[in-house]
Amino acid sequence: xxxxxxxxxxxxxxxxxxxxxxxxxxxxxxxxxxxxxxxxxxxxxxxxxxxxxxxxxxxxxxxxxxxxxxxxxxxxxxxxxxxxxxxxxxxxxxxxxxxxxxxxxxxxxxxxxxxxxxxxxxxxxxxxxxxxxxxxxxxxxxxxxxxxxxxxxxxxxxxxxxxxxxxxxxxxxxxxxxxxxxxxxxxxxxxxxxxxxxxxxxxxxx
Amino acid sequence: xxxxxxxxxxxxxxxxxxxxxxxxxxxxxxxxxxxxxxxxxxxxxxxxxxxxxxxxxxxxxxxxxxxxxxxxxxxxxxxxxxxxxxxxxxxxxxxxxxxxxxxxxxxxxxxxxxxxxxxxxxxxxxxxxxxxxxxxxxxxxxxxxxxxxxxxxxxxxxxxxxxxxxxxxxxxxxxxxxxxxxxxxxxxxxxxxxxxxxxxxxxxxxxxxxxxxxxxxxxxxxxxxxxxxxxxxxxxxxxxxxxxxxxxxxxxxxxxxxxxxxxxxxxxxxxxxxxxxxxxxxxxxxxxxxxxxxxxxxxxxxxxxxxxxxxxxxxxxxxxxxxxxxx
Numbered sequence: 001x002x003x004x005x006x007x008x009x010x011x012x013x014x015x016x017x018x019x020x021x022x023x024x025x026x027x028x029x030x031x032x033x034x035x036x037x038x039x040x041x042x043x044x045x046x047x048x049x050x051x052x053x054x055x056x057x058x059x060x061x062x063x064x065x066x067x068x069x070x071x072x073x074x075x076x077x078x079x080x081x082x083x084x085x086x087x088x089x090x091x092x093x094x095x096x097x098x099x100x101x102x103x104x105x106x107x108x109x110x111x112x113x114x115x116x117x118x119x120x121x122x123x124x125x126x127x128x129x130x131x132x133x134x135x136x137x138x139x140x141x142x143x144x145x146x147x148x149x150x151x152x153x154x155x156x157x158x159x160x161x162x163x164x165x166x167x168x169x170x171x172x173x174x175x176x177x178x179x180x181x182x183x184x185x186x187x188x189x190x191x192x193x194x195x196x197x198x199x200x201x202x203x204x205x206x
Numbered sequence: 207x208x209x210x211x212x213x214x215x216x217x218x219x220x221x222x223x224x225x226x227x228x229x230x231x232x233x234x235x236x237x238x239x240x241x242x243x244x245x246x247x248x249x250x251x252x253x254x255x256x257x258x259x260x261x262x263x264x265x266x267x268x269x270x271x272x273x274x275x276x277x278x279x280x281x282x283x284x285x286x287x288x289x290x291x292x293x294x295x296x297x298x299x300x301x302x303x304x305x306x307x308x309x310x311x312x313x314x315x316x317x318x319x320x321x322x323x324x325x326x327x328x329x330x331x332x333x334x335x336x337x338x339x340x341x342x343x344x345x346x347x348x349x350x351x352x353x354x355x356x357x358x359x360x361x362x363x364x365x366x367x368x369x370x371x372x373x374x375x376x377x378x379x380x381x382x383x384x385x386x387x388x389x390x391x392x393x394x395x396x397x398x399x400x401x402x403x404x405x406x407x408x409x410x411x412x413x414x415x416x417x418x419x420x421x422x423x424x425x426x427x428x429x430x431x432x433x434x435x436x437x438x439x440x441x442x443x444x445x446x447x448x449x450x451x452x453x454x455x456x457x458x459x460x461x462x463x464x465x466x467x468x469x470x471x472x473x474x475x476x477x478x479x480x481x482x483x484x485x486x487x488x489x490x491x492x493x494x495x496x497x498x499x500x501x502x503x504x505x506x507x508x509x510x511x512x513x514x515x516x517x518x519x520x521x522x523x524x525x526x527x528x529x530x531x532x533x
Binding site: 191 | 491
């Protein structure tokens, strides 16, 4: 049996579609339920529903053999696992954003950056040799430049609607984000007969 | 009852668990002894300079550092292979040795979700080179995992020479190579491709390096890999692995073996074949080893060497997982 960690919410729905296309009896994923563990009727797959940020953890520890999670979460988690496939859905961009006049401030010696992605932001500015003050927020990141908490924000941008509504613009697109299929480093080898055909099939439907 | 905390990343092993740990160690001790290994206990404290001056995979940030009375920096033993190489090169005065150890190593950077104190049982073979010696080391590793009771495991074999060869062709800088190594290790083909294009590696090397992340499986991957390159080092590495595989067949160990040319461990001290033992139910390797010719030379005496270490606590976890599966 293959254990699969899935992020609760929208992503799980897209995952269900692709699994069903691949011939997996994953209809159960479409049902309204509060259960956290679901098995396919043929017992070939077991799905765990976890918070997106916990998908890399479940896979790294080998509790889940594979998982599906956004690249943004992977970048932030820095977990030791295999990134097998770009599923090309849930596309968005990790961007630096702020008021248009802050464009020049990006190179300022001490930039204040508000973000959920603390590790990724630290790595980004470290790799550029710039000092930045990273301010950790858990939501409504766009509020930070409006209230003067930060100069810019570092966050995912899908449609840009929230940015526009608050007078902010994308200053720089930094990373392309999409959903990725990840695998535990041991499971890929010990359960190769189950995982590899699945990946091959999923490739056809991307 | 009063409660005393332990620092992050370490723990006590209480009698029930310790019994199982001791039993596993006893099995391995007997196994090592019968195979002609002699046991060593290396010093728990060493000078920081010893590790700073050697090209090794032990990063500065991974060592527990303290200041000695005379102001010198000392560290808590960070790696057993380095300690054994130092002993074989500087203290034994022979052209070969078979050493084994049962020791803890300490990893400062771990903690939180990984252990900072790691119990290892390992062997190091000095003065034996060639494909047969490599095959024997792998076969012995398989034997040891069987002896402690594991049933469902594989030993995954790679070779650092293959990647080194591809790098030679690519014209990549050392910095670029290190970044790309990270992507290959994660089998992250997307970022690997982006980085290769950005650093402008030559076309043929790009294709070959990109293919690395899918070059794993049975012995057939060695044939596939051959078609990707005409670099001499890369090809000789593949030829070597084929010989190792043929010997493993003779030794009857081939059914536990798989290959992964995309396992690119830190190039710092491994020089040839590398291998990891993977067991179901444990998300990380239970065994790790490889060939490190050239390390002893850095301690002043050129000895070829191959060895491996078993992570005993992980083996116990794998055994538990196997038992749980049976019920």
